[in-house]
Amino acid sequence: MKRTIDKLKSMGEDAKKIFDIIQKNGPLTKAQILGISKFKLTTLNRIMNPFVTDKLIVESSIGESTGGRKPTLYDVNLRDYAFVGIDISRIYTQVVFTDLKLNIIYKERFNMDKSHTPKKTVDRIIDICEKAKKIPELKNKETIAAGLGTVGPFDIKRGIMKSAINFMAEGWEGTEIKDMLQEKLKLDFFMDNGANAAVIAEYKFGSGKDLKNMAYFNFGMGIRTAVISNGNIIRSINDAEDAFAHMVINVDGIKCSCGNFGCVECYSSIKAITEKFKQKIIDGENTQIKKQVENINYIDISEAAEAGDIVASEIITQAAEIFGTGLANFINLLNPQLVVLSGPLIMASELFYRVSEETAKKKCYFSKHTNIFFNRGGYFKENAISVGAVAVAIENLINS
């Protein structure tokens, strides 16, 4: 018998379309699927019957009737299959197991520190996967494939993280992450940069589900960006996700890690905020934070700002104003309907989110003419990249 993975891989164009509709919108009646797909019933039956036989699509439950016999509903099989989604960032690593609709069945996260070299990180991911597969909810499911969302830029074909800077541990530059993980997971494996993974999840299943244009920003150690324009993901050379971070916002600005001067990232990233705050304390300014200077992190600064610490709120406000100005330029250029701001800094600091949104709206040309929606965290919040990694895997499988 054909393996499930081969069934997913061998779909024709029409089958892909139907599978996509049901995966995204199910459970649906055949009448509803016909309405969305515009296929004829005979064509739909021809496509659907093998799906049902192969148990990729199942008759889920009974739909609402307008009188007479109740119609059957169809949905993707949520009972028999699982996927692994991995999010490796410079601050944390997260592993999830999901079903075919990206519902999380298992989730585990650990912080990255100076000891987390590629080898140690991969070992911990594999341990988590082994443990997860034994839980009752996963024991009887077939794990089909794995996806990874991580820090670009990389060689996506060979699965190499080309110049992964700012990891706390040594050895991340040039990491052959695909080979390292695939060898141990023994699954089909796909990867994309973290921001792209997140925007695919939000666009297909989350806050951008009904839209054609959206932008996603992830604030962690750096600022990672992804864009869906007219239903397509915009890809750059090297699959870099930090292009926006190096938009020049100050012509007389300070030197950036990229070698240029005055980039957004010099002022608005976790690294920039933390370094600036520490310097103020070293220079003798007062703060509510009672930790040793070297141990202060962005969470302390965010919490202090919310509690009224003047130095912390000034630094966060300035950082957000600069980011918001860059964001206004970005919106003018691409005109998204929705802007999702997410990642560790956004989830920790309500102030940073609010000032960013206010500044972008104030300085943006388009906001006076059209409605742009902002969303803090999106639908998937801190799970967006790991769940998005599953979406990347499924999409690649179906299109391979």
Ligand SMILES: [Zn+2]
């Ligand atoms: Zn730069």
